[in-house]
Amino acid sequence: YFQQARLHRDLEETDAALRKLTEIEKITPREFGAFARLGREFLALDADRKARYYLNHAHRMRRDNKYVRLLLAYAQNRLSMFEETYRLLEPVTDSSPHAALLRSWAALGIERMEEAKELAEYSWELAEEAEDDRFFTISFYLYQAHIHALAGNRERSLEIAEKAYENNPQAPEVNNFLGYSLADDNQQLDRAYVLIKTAVKAEPRNPLFRDSLAWLYYRQGKISEALREINLTLKLAEKEGDVHPVIFSHAGDIYAAYGYQRLAVLYWRQAVIHQSRERQRLIRKIEEIICETR
Numbered sequence: 001y002f003q004q005a006r007l008h009r010d011l012e013e014t015d016a017a018l019r020k021l022t023e024i025e026k027i028t029p030r031e032f033g034a035f036a037r038l039g040r041e042f043l044a045l046d047a048d049r050k051a052r053y054y055l056n057h058a059h060r061m062r063r064d065n066k067y068v069r070l071l072l073a074y075a076q077n078r079l080s081m082f083e084e085t086y087r088l089l090e091p092v093t094d095s096s097p098h099a100a101l102l103r104s105w106a107a108l109g110i111e112r113m114e115e116a117k118e119l120a121e122y123s124w125e126l127a128e129e130a131e132d133d134r135f136f137t138i139s140f141y142l143y144q145a146h147i148h149a150l151a152g153n154r155e156r157s158l159e160i161a162e163k164a165y166e167n168n169p170q171a172p173e174v175n176n177f178l179g180y181s182l183a184d185d186n187q188q189l190d191r192a193y194v195l196i197k198t199a200v201k202a203e204p205r206n207p208l209f210r211d212s213l214a215w216l217y218y219r220q221g222k223i224s225e226a227l228r229e230i231n232l233t234l235k236l237a238e239k240e241g242d243v244h245p246v247i248f249s250h251a252g253d254i255y256a257a258y259g260y261q262r263l264a265v266l267y268w269r270q271a272v273i274h275q276s277r278e279r280q281r282l283i284r285k286i287e288e289i290i291c292e293t294r
Contacts, residue, residue, distance in 0.1 A: 002024065002037060002041065004020050005017045005020040005021050005024065005041060006041070008020060009041075009044060009045060014045055014046075017041075017045055018045055018047060021038065021041055021042060021045070021047075021050075024038065025038065031061075032058050032061040032062050032065075035054045035055070035057045035058035035061070036054070036055065036058040036065075036068050036071075038050075038054040039051045039052070039053075039054035039055035039057075039058060039068075039071060039072070039075070040055075040071060042054065043055070043071060043074065043075055048075050048078045048079050049079065051071075051075045052072065052075040052076060052079060052081075055068055055071050055072040055075055056072060058072075059072050066096070066099075069088065069089070070096070070098050070099060070102060072088065073085045073088055073089055073099075073102040073103075073106070074102060076088070076106075077102060077105050077106055077109070080109060082105075082106040082107075082108075082109025082110045083106075083110055085102065085103070085105075085106035085109075086103065086106040086107060086109075086110060086112075089102060089103040089106065090103075095126055095129075096126070097123040097124075097126035097127040097130065097135055098123075100119050100120075100122045100123035100126060101119070101120065101123040101140070101143070103119050104116045104117075104118075104119035104120040104122075104123060104143075104147070105143070107119060108147065108150075113150065113151060114151075116147060117147050117148070117150075117151045120143065120144055120147045120148075124144060127140070136167075138164060138167075138168050138171055138173060138174055141160055141161070141163060141164035141167075141174075142161070142164060142173065142174070142177050144160050145157045145158075145160040145161045145164065145177065145181070146177075148160065149181065154181075154185060157181060158178075158181055158182075158185070161174070161177055161178040161181055162178065164177070164178070165178050165195075172198070172199040172202040172203050172206075172209065173199070175195040175196065175198040175199040175202075176195070176196060176199035176206075176208065176209045176212050178192075178195050179191075179192040179193070179194075179195030179196035179198075179199065179212060179216070180192070180196065180212040180215065180216075182195070183196070183212065183215055183216040183219050184215065184219075186219050189216065189219060189220055192216055193216055193220075196209065196212045196213050196216055197213070199212070200212075200213055205236055206236075207233050207234075207236040207237035207240065207243075207244070207247065208244060208247075210229055210232055210233040210236060211229075211230070211233045211237075211244070211246065211247045211250055213229050214226050214227075214229035214230040214233055214250060214254060215250050217229060218250070218253065218254050218257065223254065223257050223258050224258075226254045226257070227254055227255070227258050230247075230250060230251050230254045230255075233247055233250075233251075234247065234251060243270075243274075245270075245271050245274040245275035246271075246275075248267045248268070248270040248271035248274065249267070249268065249271040249275075249278060249282065251263075251264075251267040252264045252265070252266075252267035252268035252271060252282070252285070255267060256285075256289070261289050264285075264289060265286050265289050265290070268282045268285055268286050269286065272286075
């Protein structure tokens with residue numbers, strides 16, 4: 001049964017794979033190995049809640065099993081259960097770069113920024129010590145770059161993003177991250193345009209990539225183009241049912257630049273509700289607009 005489910009997954013037949021796992025659920029024995037394997041298979045299919053259910057049961061049966069603990073931590077982080085993951089990994093004393101990285105992600109989720117950065121750096125050190133190139137994936141590089149950007153170390157963030165691009169020049173997410181970082185720093189805007197357009201061409205309906213293009217146009221002073229792109233970004237993101245807070249923030253800035261002050265305030269308020277890192281800056285912008293329009 002598990003082999004059949006994996007075959008469907010390998011063929012990208014996700015629904016068929018999930019149906020097969022559902023059949024397995026009905027006959028599986030209530031034991032550690034079965035729960036651990038079901039959790040792992042559901043996790044591979046992005047069925048995070050199911051994965052968490054079975055991995056949590058497996059973890060309760062064998063709390064000393066570090067592999068299951070790490071899988072459970074990964075599932076919980078994907079479900080934004082950061083407090084639970086932070087506590088779960090606290091007893092981990094092994095020198096695993098995975099554990100350090102997952103706890104960094106959880107620390108970031110509960111706004112322990114300095115600890116998140118320290119753990120990310122520690123995971124990098126451990127990965128280098130292990131001399132395992134498989135750990136240095138696109139996701140690993142981009143998370144490290146993201147953490148350093150949030151911590152204000154823009155130079156280190158760009159250095160890591162450039163390394164990711166050097167290793168994966170065709171990857172849309174790498175092109176987008178590096179292009180957006182350059183645009184956000186208001187430097188090498190022509191190169192940023194090429195990078196972001198590469199990402200958009202690969203995934204034209206990705207709202208984060210479209211947002212990067214809108215923000216690049218804003219940085220270039222092309223407000224009409226920025227407005228067109230941010231409108232498309234909002235439509236795509238709303239269709240997915242998940243608008244990233246930075247999209248609201250960018251929409252506010254672009255609408256304000258175009259002269260649509262009330263719409264700008266509306267989107268800035270949405271950004272304030274959904275995020276905390278730029279809350280004070282956005283609140284000041286809202287207050288300035290309100291004072292100007294009185």
